[in-house]
Amino acid sequence: MSSNGYLSKESILALGDKDPEYAEWQKANPEDDEMDWSNIEIARAAVDEWSREQCNLLPDQGILMNIPMRDGYQSSLRIFRPTFSESCPIPSPPSPVIVLIHGGAFCCGDNSNFAAQAVALRALYSATVVLTSYRLVPEHPFPVGQQDIWDSLEWLAKNAESALGADMNAGFIVGGVSSGGNAAATIGQMWVDEYANEDHSPQNSSRPKLTGIWLSVPFLFSSRDHVPKEYQELFWSREQFKGDSTSGEIPAAVVKMQQWDTRSRWYSPINSPNPEPHKILAKHGLRVHFQAAGRCFARDDSLIYERILSQNGVETKLDIYPGRVQQCPHAHFAGIEISESRRCNLEMFKGFAWLLRKSAPSEEQIVSTVRRVAPSIII
Template identity: 30%
Template sequence: MDKERQFVSQYPQLGDLDKVGIVERRRIFGEVEATIPQRQLPSDVNDSTVSVKEFTIRGRDGYDIPVRGYIPAASAPEAGRPLLIYLHAGGFLFGDLESGDLNCRVLATRLNISILNVGYRLAPEWLFPHGVNDSYDATEWAAANAGEALNCSPTAGFLVGGISAGANFAGVIAYTARDAGLSPPITGLWISIPVCIMPQAYDLVPQWKDQLLSLEQNAENPLLTRKSLTDIQDLYGSPPGDVRISFLLNENHKNLPVRAYFQICGRDPLRDEAFLWQKLLEKHSGTKYKIHLYSGLPHGFWRFLQLKASQEWLDDVVEGIGFLSAPQDADTSSEIGLKVKGL
C-alpha cells in the first residue's frame, strides 16, 4: 500500500466526494476536520507581535470588499517593510478572512512583512469574475495605499499569493498587473497547489499534452479529483478558455514577477500545471524560483496534522515567502531550486 492509500484509508468518507454535491462535500470535509487536531497559533505569535485591523476596500462595482490587515510590532527594516496580498483557498466557493488568519499572523510576525488578507466574493452566489476582480481591486488599492494604511513599502517587496483558488487568482493578477502597468510592480508570487488551466481548456494547448499528465494520473485522488474540478468549473461559471481563470493560455509570459515560490503536491491532479508554469516563468521572465514538492501527498494534505509534512508545512511557507521578501540585491542563489518533502 503506497503513502497515498495509507493516508486515504484513515478517512473513508473522502472516497465518496465524487458521488455527492458541493454542499454535501463541504459537510464531509467538516466532519473529517472535526476529528483531527487543529493547527494552533505558535507561542512566538500573539497580540503583542502583530496588530490586526479589519476594514473594507471599494471594488470596481461599488461592492465593499472585506479585508484584514496585519502589521508587525517590530520596527520596519531600513529599506522598508514588504507587503503580501493573501488570497485564501476554497475552490472559488468557500473560505473567508478567518481561513488564513493564523497563517497571516505567523508570516507577519516571523518575516516582518505587512499582509492584506482579502475576503473576495464567492460562487455560486457571486459568479465569475467577481472573486478575481475583488482580488485584483484589493491589490490595486494596496499599490497606492498600503504604504500608509499598513506601514509598509511595496517598493521594497510587493508579493501576491495564495492557496489553490487563491493561487489561481495570484496567477491571474500577475498578468493583469503587468498589462495594466501597475506601479509599483509585483515582485514575488506565492503559488500553492494552483489551478493554472481548467481541464476543459486542455484541448486548447495540444503542444503541452505530454507535460500535463497529472490530471489523468491523479484523477481519482482524495481531496481533489478530476470530477471535482469539473463541478467547481460549473459552479464558478467561468468560460474554461478565459485567461482570467486558465492563465496558462496567455500568449505572452514575459515581464512577470522576478521571484516565485511554488508548493506542489505529487498526487494532485494540478501538479503538472504548476511545473509547467514555473518553466514558462523561468524561460520568458527569468523568474528565480523555489519549489517545495510534497511527494506522494494529495491536494491540501496539510490540514491533517498527524502527518510529518503537515506539521512542517507552515514553516515551509515561512521559508518560501522569506525567499520572496528578501531584498532584491540579496544573494538568494542557495535557496533556488526544488526541495522534495514527504510524509
C-alpha cells in the same frame, strides 16, 4: 533554466505513488465521508468551520477593514500589521506587503483562512500581511470574484502607506492555495502586464512593482488542449487522479456552478493578451515559488507552468512533495502530521524569504518562531 527534471510520463506519474508514511496516517485517521458539493451551503459551512476554528486559536486575529469594489460593494480585508516589538530575525521597517488569497474553488472560504500563516510571516519578516476576501460563485458569477481580488490590490496600491503604514516598494508578494493560487498567478500576470504599459517616472508612478508570486497547488489549465502544444505530453495528473476524491479533484457540481470562460484573461495567466507574457515577467524581475503535491489533480499545472516560466528567463523555485495529498488548505497546512507536511510548511516560510529577497532565517529560527506565534501550524 528550470531545475524541474520531470520530463517523462513515467517520472511524472511516479510522483503520485502514495507516501508510505501518509498511507499509515490514513489507516490511523479514517477519512470522513466525502463532502457533498452539490449542497453548497453545507460545503461552505464545513470549510468555514475549520478556517474560523484555526483563526480563533490566535490571540491576534488581525484587523478587519472594508474597502470599496468597482460596483460599490464593500469587500473585507483582514490585516496583520507588524508590531516591531517582536524578536524578528529580519530587521524592522520598511514593511513589505504580502497578500494571500484563500482557496475553496471560488465557491467557499473567507479571509479567516491563512490567519495562522499571516501571523507567522509577520513575525518572521516584519511584513504587513493582507488576507483578501472575494464574492463567491454561484451567487456572483465569474469573474466577479477575480475582479474583487484585483480591486483589492488596486486599493492597496493607493492606500497601503497611508492606511496601513506599509511600503509596497519594499516588497510586494501575492500568493494563494488552489483556486487562490489560480487567482494569484492570473492576477499577477495581469498586474505585470498593466505595469509594463504605465509611465513609472517619479512624478507619475502609482502602481507598485509586483516582486514575487507564491503558488501552492494552483490549477492553471482547463484541459490538455489548454496546455501549450509543446508541453501537452507532460500533462497527466487530471487523468491519473480522475475520480479520486483524495486527490482534490474539483467535483463536477463545483465546475458546473463556475460558468468559467476558460479563454478569459481572468481565468489563467496563459490567457494573457500580451504577445510575450512570460518574457515580460522575466524582464520585470519577478520571482515565482511553486509548491506542488504528488497526489494532486493539479500537480502537472505547476510542473508545466514552472517549466514555461523558467525557459523564458523567469526566476522560479519548485518544491514538490511526492505522494502527498495537499490540494485543499486543510490538508496542506494542518491535520496530516507527517514529515512531508512539516517539510512543506518549512519550505513555504523559507520560500517567502526568497521571494522578498532576504536572507532566510535558519530552520531553527523559523520552527521556533512559528511554534511560538502560530502553534497550530505543523512544522
